[in-house]
Amino acid sequence: MARPLSEEKRNAILAAAAEAVASLGVSASTAKIAKDAGIAEGTLFVYFPTKDDLLNELYLALKADMRAAIAAGYPTEASVKERCEHLWNQSIDWGAKNPAKRKAIRQLGVSDKVTEASRKTGMAAFRDIQSMLEEGFRSGILRQQPKDMLSATTEVLTDMVLEFIHRDPGNIENYRRAGFQTYWGAISNN
Amino acid sequence: MARPLSEEKRNAILAAAAEAVASLGVSASTAKIAKDAGIAEGTLFVYFPTKDDLLNELYLALKADMRAAIAAGYPTEASVKERCEHLWNQSIDWGAKNPAKRKAIRQLGVSDKVTEASRKTGMAAFRDIQSMLEEGFRSGILRQQPKDMLSATTEVLTDMVLEFIHRDPGNIENYRRAGFQTYWGAISNN
Amino acid sequence: MARPLSEEKRNAILAAAAEAVASLGVSASTAKIAKDAGIAEGTLFVYFPTKDDLLNELYLALKADMRAAIAAGYPTEASVKERCEHLWNQSIDWGAKNPAKRKAIRQLGVSDKVTEASRKTGMAAFRDIQSMLEEGFRSGILRQQPKDMLSATTEVLTDMVLEFIHRDPGNIENYRRAGFQTYWGAISNN
Amino acid sequence: MARPLSEEKRNAILAAAAEAVASLGVSASTAKIAKDAGIAEGTLFVYFPTKDDLLNELYLALKADMRAAIAAGYPTEASVKERCEHLWNQSIDWGAKNPAKRKAIRQLGVSDKVTEASRKTGMAAFRDIQSMLEEGFRSGILRQQPKDMLSATTEVLTDMVLEFIHRDPGNIENYRRAGFQTYWGAISNN
DNA sequence: TATGAATGAGTTTTCATTCAT
DNA sequence: AATGAATGAAAACTCATTCAT
Secondary structure, eight states: OOSOSOHHHHHHHHHHHHHHHHHHOTTOOHHHHHHHHTSOHHHHHHHOSSHHHHHHHHHHHHHHHHHHHHHTTOOTTSOHHHHHHHHHHHHHHHHHHOHHHHHHHHHHHHOTTSOHHHHHHHHHHHHHHHHTTHHHHHHTSBOOOSTTHHHHHHHHHHHHHHHHHHHOGGGHHHHHHHHHHHHHHHHBOO | OOSOOOHHHHHHHHHHHHHHHHHHOTTOOHHHHHHHHTSOHHHHHHHOSSHHHHHHHHHHHHHHHHHHHHHTTOOTTSOHHHHHHHHHHHHHHHHHHOHHHHHHHHHHHHOTTSOHHHHHHHHHHHHHHHGGGHHHHHTTSBOOOSTTHHHHHHHHHHHHHHHHHHHOGGGHHHHHHHHHHHHHHHHBOO | OOSOOOHHHHHHHHHHHHHHHHHHOTTOOHHHHHHHHTSOHHHHHHHOSSHHHHHHHHHHHHHHHHHHHHHTTOOTTSOHHHHHHHHHHHHHHHHHHOHHHHHHHHHHHHOTTSOHHHHHHHHHHHHHHHGGGHHHHHTTSBOOOSTTHHHHHHHHHHHHHHHHHHHOGGGHHHHHHHHHHHHHHHHBOO | OOSOSOHHHHHHHHHHHHHHHHHHOTTOOHHHHHHHHTSOHHHHHHHSSSHHHHHHHHHHHHHHHHHHHHHTTOOTTSOHHHHHHHHHHHHHHHHHHOHHHHHHHHHHHHOTTSOHHHHHHHHHHHHHHHHTTHHHHHHTSBOOOSTTHHHHHHHHHHHHHHHHHHHOGGGHHHHHHHHHHHHHHHHBOO
């Protein structure tokens, strides 16, 4: 009773919402989301009591999805730089493969519908990634920075590069490489 | 002419729109903007034929405002690093002093109401700043990068740092300094 | 189905629209129509996606209503002239009894909101009546005319006479008789 | 002072209004009419105090224009039938040559913006034409009819035929001839 | 006299949410 | 639980008219 019955429907709503928010912004209508999810307008509110709830849950789901993709295959034994490059490449790959999800996150990121609590929760997942690099900080390879700034740097530079890729898809490798140079310079001691 | 269009009113509309977009996103209503600008609802459409026109003109006005602030007092004779630091500090100062304008630019940046043409025009102003650093590229102090990437890097890192300042205003100097280290690492050869 | 669309409400909307269009023209507001139909403003758009759709459907409904009234009680066995007189009288009676519907049809007839397709469909119903008089054409009693001209003649002469009746209701029988003479002269060989 | 200065401007407004009403109906905006007339929005109201005044004056001007065209070259000495044919042909020619004016009259005719007084005045001009046929009534060639019905018949049948011509312009002569047969049958004793 | 900026009521349409089925 | 009709408060935009210039 706490959670409604069909997990499948819930996911269909979130998926439809991601697409809709990506292309129309947070003002995408619940009617369109429901239709694209293959359910009735009213059913959406069985799973998410208000549109704001839906948007916040979508934000968290997308952040979790992104985080999982980035951490996948993390090479624990490699050098710090190689590990950073792994994170960078995974980020770029996820964004390149999931343009709608990326756009949706951007839209949600600037929307005041997403609460501070959701943002905090979303950030926490990435602190976890940051902690994978503890050794880099201790050894002095990575520059000491205010809390959360490393993952924020990762996010904004990734997003920037993906925007270039989006506008000029032919040069993806070029952007990815130049982007990593920028990124590594930004976070390492040199 | 019966009565010339009032530059003052036009500016009042743009100012009200910036505030409204900053706090409510691009879905801020024209009624609210007009009211805040101290004019009748219909008058807004005398100055901007559609809401989209208003949004695009606002985007350009904000970009121009930002650019002017950043370039002000540019120390032509200083070292490349000092010149970069000047640009960085001006950016941070502008953003810190104009939080609404900064938020409005972010909102407009992700909105599809802002046309590609406006984005191009907005970017052009910053290419101009980038060209102030030609010497840095020639001498090898700054890293060669794909076109427009330097100014994009400036923008996203500035924005990121301003976000930290926004959430923790007491530590502004701290963030500004750490931010510049990140920034300088990101753009220079090291 | 949650609740089926109510045929009753749909008809109430069409009826209210007919009255409103009759008295105010096609610029009658949807708000007024909805209110007169006893429903909320938004509900109108559940039944008719746009105002233009409503207007077109209203046109067709009125034409169908008129056609049904005209053909009612058609004396298949009577002489051609008597059959024509029947059609004439039914037309006059319908118009006299339904002044609002008649006015609404006139308004819609000159409006460019009513599509060519709707006009064609509306006309088709009357071609059907025209074909009831085939024998009259074959026998030479009725004059051979370009396609659709007989029903158009019926319509405009009926409408003209109804306009006289409208302005001078006391003489209805007088106008009806004089009108039929005009009509019969117009369509028969003599 | 009673009449504003420029007759030329007044006529330009009426001409622009006729075109605008023809294509957009009586809801054509005064702004568009003014623009098409080559004057400022406010100037229109120097010549016509309200839009309703403009519409009524337009109605009268168009009726007068039509009447003048129809009576032109009237063959006083010809037979009654020839004289009727002259009127018929002039009507068709005027309508065929002035489709916008014809459409404008139709729009105004069904609009409640045109007052009963204007309609009366407009009709009076045609009574004048009707009286040209006095001899036809006296001699019994034309059927006795209620007052104004002959000119009303002329108008509606002309309009009907012009509508056919409008939809099938290739057959203009065909429609004109068939139309006259209908018309002559409608008004003459036979 | 001619102009056109300014106005605010009015227009059609959208939409998150509710609730009868 | 699932549905989708019903709602009415916005939303963007239009327009006849006024009036300062």
